[in-house]
Amino acid sequence: MSDLLTEDILAHIGKQSAPRTEIVTRRDIRKYAVATNNRQKKYLDGDVAPPLFHLHLFWDVVPLGELSPDGVSIDTLLPKFPLEKAMAGGLDITYHRPITPGDWLTATRTLTDIYEKSGRSGPLIFYEVLMEVCDNAGERVVSEKTTRILR
Amino acid sequence: MKPLPSIGMTIPERQHDCDGVQQMLYNASLWNGHRIHFDMPYATEVEGYPGLVVAGPLIGDWLHQVVDEWLKDAGMITGIEYSNRVAAFVGETVTAGGTITAYDAETGSLTLDVFVKNDRDEVLAPGVITARLDR
Numbered sequence: 001m002s003d004l005l006t007e008d009i010l011a012h013i014g015k016q017s018a019p020r021t022e023i024v025t026r027r028d029i030r031k032y033a034v035a036t037n038n039r040q041k042k043y044l045d046g047d048v049a050p051p052l053f054h055l056h057l058f059w060d061v062v063p064l065g066e067l068s069p070d071g072v073s074i075d076t077l078l079p080k081f082p083l084e085k086a087m088a089g090g091l092d093i094t095y096h097r098p099i100t101p102g103d104w105l106t107a108t109r110t111l112t113d114i115y116e117k118s119g120r121s122g123p124l125i126f127y128e129v130l131m132e133v134c135d136n137a138g139e140r141v142v143s144e145k146t147t148r149i150l151r
Numbered sequence: 152m153k154p155l156p157s158i159g160m161t162i163p164e165r166q167h168d169c170d171g172v173q174q175m176l177y178n179a180s181l182w183n184g185h186r187i188h189f190d191m192p193y194a195t196e197v198e199g200y201p202g203l204v205v206a207g208p209l210i211g212d213w214l215h216q217v218v219d220e221w222l223k224d225a226g227m228i229t230g231i232e233y234s235n236r237v238a239a240f241v242g243e244t245v246t247a248g249g250t251i252t253a254y255d256a257e258t259g260s261l262t263l264d265v266f267v268k269n270d271r272d273e274v275l276a277p278g279v280i281t282a283r284l285d286r
Contacts (some may be wrong), residue, residue: 028180035177036212037167039220051215051228055208059181070193071184090234091211098227 004082004123005116012079017109022057024049024103032056049099054133054142057099058107077111081150083125089148096140105141107133112145125150152225152284156254156261162221164248167213167267169205171241177209202240210235210245210276214265217247218280226259226284233278237269245269249280259284 026046032053033043043050060073067073099105113128126149133142154160178188186193187204194200214233222228239245249265261282267275 031176031180035173035180036209036216037173038216040223042224050212051219051231052208052212056181059183061182067184070198071186071190073184088235090232092230092232094230095228 003116004125005114009079009081010114012077012111013114015077015111017077019106019108020058021104021106024053024057024099024101024105026101028056029053029101046101051095052093053099054105054107054131054144057105058131058133077109077129078127079114081125081127083123083150085151087124087149087151089146092145092147094143096142099141103141104136105133106135107131119151122151152223156251156284158251158254160251162217162249162251162263164246165213165217165220166244166246169239169241169243169245171203174203174205174209174241178206181206181208200238200240202242205239205241205243205245207235207276210239210267211278213245213247213267214249214276214278214280218249218263218265218282221249222282222284226261226282228280228282229260230281231265231278233265233276235276237273237275239267239269239275243269245275252279259286 029046029049030044033050038044038050042048062073109129109131112130115126117124126147129146131144132140135141174188183206187198187200188206191203194203211233215228219228245267247267249263251261251263253262263280265278265280269275
């Protein structure tokens with residue numbers, strides 16, 4: 001039985017964000033490739049997106065007034081946790097096919113798990129968010145599982 | 152691809168200078184307004200960092216790039232597992248690299264242990280990348 005995680009918090013497991021659809025443009029790929037100091041022509045020309053480009057495509061765009069004072073967009077998928085200091089998290093990504101200009105992609109995020117573990121300096125809360133990126137035909141393009149740790 | 156992959160083989164390393172202009176362009180490209188990446192008084196005085204923090208996913212991108220540059224058009228990255236363990240700061244030079252840990256010549260599937268480390272040999276982000284060579 002968990003000490004920190006109330007039934008109210010655990011009830012958020014399974015919560016899903018509204019799907020978001022974005023179009024991939026050559027200009028966006030070029031900007032991402034330049035900003036990451038990529039050296040491959042196919043990416044710098046925007047012919048195909050480098051891996052991890054989906055982060056750029058689906059980073060939350062929210063009004064200034066909805067950013068926290070440190071400039072971060074608040075993830076509305078998450079409940080209010082009793083621990084708030086974020087520690088290193090991890091990513092587990094599967095790339096099903098490359099992304100190219102003109103692709104209309106839809107991302108759906110699901111809060112798939114919340115659990116507690118005891119760390120050396122006290123309790124830790126873990127949560128996992130799965131983001132599935134699909135194309136217009138409904139085929140998966142990228143699957144990304146993020147695990148974050150709070151202390 | 153030359154030389155052909157073999158288990159234990161290291162791929163060419165790549166250095167990245169965590170320069171301020173690049174950090175700005177990268178965070179702007181994501182639409183990431185987190186002050187620790189561009190607001191020096193906030194990063195140092197409020198959050199207590201020694202400088203501007205390099206965006207974690209940019210280090211993740213460099214893990215991909217070091218493998219992707221080696222693969223060129225011979226195949227594609229099919230997956231990655233990684234975590235950001237230690238922060239990097241604007242002004243540092245970091246090094247990305249990797250070692251092949253599994254290779255199946257029949258299917259073309261490859262696994263590499265990858266890293267980004269700083270100049271004190273601290274691993275900032277360890278990871279495992281899987282890739283598939285075109286047959």
